[in-house]
Amino acid sequence: MKEIRGTSNRYLFIDLTNQAWRVHQASADDLKNFLGGKGLALKIYYDLCKDRLAEIDPLGPDNLLIFANGVLLTTGAPCSARFEVLTRSPLTGYMVASSCGGPFGEACKTAGWDGVIVAGRAEKPVVVRFDDREVVFEDAGDLWGAGTRRTQEELLKSPKDGAAVIGPAGENQVLYANICSGHRFAGRGGVGAVMGAKHLKALVARGKEYRFVPVDREKFARTLKKAKAHIRRSPFTQGLKAYGTNMNTRFGIDSGYTPVRNFRDRYHPRTEETTGEVMARRYNTRHSTCRYCSVLCGHKGMYPDGKMRVVSEYETTGMFGSNIGNFDTDRIGVWNEAMNDLGMDTISAGGTIAWAMEAGEKGLRQTELSFDHHDNIGQILEDIACRRGEGTELADGTKRLSEKYGGKAFAMHTKGLEFAAYDPRGCWGHGLSYAVHNKGGCHLGSYLVSLEVLLGYMPPLTTLGKASWVVFCEDVFAGINSLQTCLFTALSIMTEPVVPKYLPKAMLNVATIVFPKISQSLMNWSVYADFFSAITGIPMNQWQFKKAGERITKLERYMNVRMGQTPGEDTLPDRFTKEAVTKYPVASAVPIARMVRQYYRIRKYDPQTAGPSEKDLRRLGIAV
Numbered sequence: 001m002k003e004i005r006g007t008s009n010r011y012l013f014i015d016l017t018n019q020a021w022r023v024h025q026a027s028a029d030d031l032k033n034f035l036g037g038k039g040l041a042l043k044i045y046y047d048l049c050k051d052r053l054a055e056i057d058p059l060g061p062d063n064l065l066i067f068a069n070g071v072l073l074t075t076g077a078p079c080s081a082r083f084e085v086l087t088r089s090p091l092t093g094y095m096v097a098s099s100c101g102g103p104f105g106e107a108c109k110t111a112g113w114d115g116v117i118v119a120g121r122a123e124k125p126v127v128v129r130f131d132d133r134e135v136v137f138e139d140a141g142d143l144w145g146a147g148t149r150r151t152q153e154e155l156l157k158s159p160k161d162g163a164a165v166i167g168p169a170g171e172n173q174v175l176y177a178n179i180c181s182g183h184r185f186a187g188r189g190g191v192g193a194v195m196g197a198k199h200l201k202a203l204v205a206r207g208k209e210y211r212f213v214p215v216d217r218e219k220f221a222r223t224l225k226k227a228k229a230h231i232r233r234s235p236f237t238q239g240l241k242a243y244g245t246n247m248n249t250r251f252g253i254d255s256g257y258t259p260v261r262n263f264r265d266r267y268h269p270r271t272e273e274t275t276g277e278v279m280a281r282r283y284n285t286r287h288s289t290c291r292y293c294s295v296l297c298g299h300k301g302m303y304p305d306g307k308m309r310v311v312s313e314y315e316t317t318g319m320f321g322s323n324i325g326n327f328d329t330d331r332i333g334v335w336n337e338a339m340n341d342l343g344m345d346t347i348s349a350g351g352t353i354a355w356a357m358e359a360g361e362k363g364l365r366q367t368e369l370s371f372d373h374h375d376n377i378g379q380i381l382e383d384i385a386c387r388r389g390e391g392t393e394l395a396d397g398t399k400r401l402s403e404k405y406g407g408k409a410f411a412m413h414t415k416g417l418e419f420a421a422y423d424p425r426g427c428w429g430h431g432l433s434y435a436v437h438n439k440g441g442c443h444l445g446s447y448l449v450s451l452e453v454l455l456g457y458m459p460p461l462t463t464l465g466k467a468s469w470v471v472f473c474e475d476v477f478a479g480i481n482s483l484q485t486c487l488f489t490a491l492s493i494m495t496e497p498v499v500p501k502y503l504p505k506a507m508l509n510v511a512t513i514v515f516p517k518i519s520q521s522l523m524n525w526s527v528y529a530d531f532f533s534a535i536t537g538i539p540m541n542q543w544q545f546k547k548a549g550e551r552i553t554k555l556e557r558y559m560n561v562r563m564g565q566t567p568g569e570d571t572l573p574d575r576f577t578k579e580a581v582t583k584y585p586v587a588s589a590v591p592i593a594r595m596v597r598q599y600y601r602i603r604k605y606d607p608q609t610a611g612p613s614e615k616d617l618r619r620l621g622i623a624v
């Protein structure tokens, strides 16, 4: 095996229209400023498309689909086998980046590529195979139409291979189709629809040609030891290890963020039947995770029909459970398996179906879908993936449906991206996180529910300090995401410092909202900066790392504004801001306008454009 110190910075540029390829070499400066992975992919997209950002049709040949690996991949750093898929989203119309923990990233990187840039559109459906020196374009044949499982079974010919594939949903350009690798997914924003529109069924990398070693091995070993110790002793990690992300159901019941019937209510007693504890017992669960995972949130288990299945994540359990009026987790497991094979995002699918159920109840639109029976859910999922019957419209997501039929007040999305299973009336900062995230209603932009509820660091129902924390978490998380390590590592690593760990909860709750800046300076995310500098040899401290995250967030925002994003889109639907009374005993409506104003002020965004000024971009070294 050949050895590379640090990272190659080499991207494989594939032109599907002309069945040609070339090497795209990223610069060392861009690696330093954008940290690799998602950040560098964004910079590459910007450099290659900046003159035509507004005109790019997400489903047209001009859009680029970029697969990006992080500098940590293959080094043994915790949860570092993730790769990013970045493109202009057909669901939102803005930039989207979605991360996946499947084997494609490792195969691609050890074939000598830090990522793949896919341009153009093939005339007929193709599979593209590549290693370190050759790219082969093959006719997709009868794999076009096949599910993600069969596609991978047929394409993987050697243990050195790793694939990224789409299912029928991607082929039919369902606007929330995903990309599958192994049993993990780049789920959100319709990255699979972009791949389908390019007539690209699969990318198959043959790796194991190169191994990557840190430039500073001793520093890397020290950092690794520290990170692993933090992860091992974190109570948050232990919860994920035991119950997976379904541990969040219990927090939702207790704190009132459970989505019930299209987020109409925030509490239902039968969600007790869908907790992580109940599911772990019922399915006798064991781990089934992304590669090189140290946190172990992924689980599989034995279902009553005798089949071993991947257990649905919390977000899927919520969206196909209480949010559509269903409390049968066996059924959720079967639907989850079907959606994984069809290749579609479970969060957007669940949100869209819930909207259709409510719109049907209110007489806005004819449908057989109902909160009271669920026998037809399996069929509607297939119909969505194949764009048949009612599925044809549902394949376009909640935003477009509500623009056509009315019902915007209960269309549960921001910028077109459906919310995950956290009702922000139980965690206001998380509501701000949904409202202002560049990607739309994604729960992971700053994941403030983790600080408000899961870790209990700040009171959830106040606006105080929340904008500052959203900005802080967005920046640090953008850096962590660009290293392509799992965000769940952050919740053990960043909470390790003595002050947040040992300060009595009541005092911590006051300090975080009254003195957010001081509280943030007492967190410690230097592990990530140390990993980056140990591997690449580029000096970096935690504040420079955070600044790189700010650079990534603001470049992405600037690109979104150029693509047409307006200030009015940084908001939440009326249901969250006006309907305070639900079955949860505490009334709450999210004061979103106030928090967005505070957020713009801290970000220095112009309220007229919702974007950063040219001066601020220049401060960050971004040429516009």
Ligand code: SF4
Pocket: 079, 101, 288, 289, 290, 293, 294, 295, 296, 297, 298, 486, 487, 488
């Ligand atoms: S914690 Fe979960 S999402 Fe993160 S890398 Fe591990 S299995 Fe994947």
